[in-house]
Amino acid sequence: MKQLLVLSLALLASCAGARARDHVLMPLARQSWPDVRTDVERGVGDALAASEFTIADADAAIDEANWLEETLEAGQRLPLAGFDFEALLGPLAERGIQAQLAAGEVGPNGAEVLRRHLDLFRQTLSLIADRPTLVGTPADNPYVKKPVERRLEAKLR
């Protein structure tokens, strides 16, 4: 009986969590993304200008940004479980903010506002990605594909 109660509570908690992720966090991430994307694109441009990125690297970053945008638009929580924002897009967004600051397009305090917004997006994304299903892990989640795998598949198609 006690086990059943514990299981019911776990189920309830997971349902509430999923609801919060779909109805609160997903719209939050979706609506805060456009400003983050602006910074990501600026970061890509800056990396290209500094010859640290090739055109292929820039394409890969934009592909990843497009994939994230499509996933957020579609409200798909599951694929985000295996997505590592910090692998590419997070540092690019930071670089974009820094580039705007260096170019005098935004002041130091304005840049702090942009960083806070990026942090909000980061936190939201990590909350969405946290424990997406009651069973299963990102590793055995068939929906999860790394960007490099997706690009490879696209090339093979």
Next chain:
Amino acid sequence: MIVQTTNDLVALIEGGLAETGRDLESSAFVVRQEVATQLSLLALAAGEPGYERAVRVAARSVALRAGISVTEDADAVDARLWGIVYAGLFFGARVAGGKA
């Protein structure tokens, strides 16, 4: 100045949401804290380049925490509240920063 503007802005948001039977998405404390922090930063940013973009991004952070939709297809109430948040931050920060 910032405390007064923060209180006024949060009261306006709460009032606007209440008209449609909604509450703040986060607690009033969280929203108030976010408004106060953004106003403090924007008061310093007033007069810096990129002030308008900073206000837009700050307003989006506040609105999203309050549960106001900021998409183009937002309903009339959310669109009005978005305008209030944006204008409140834009002018409130300028006044607080002595750049009015």
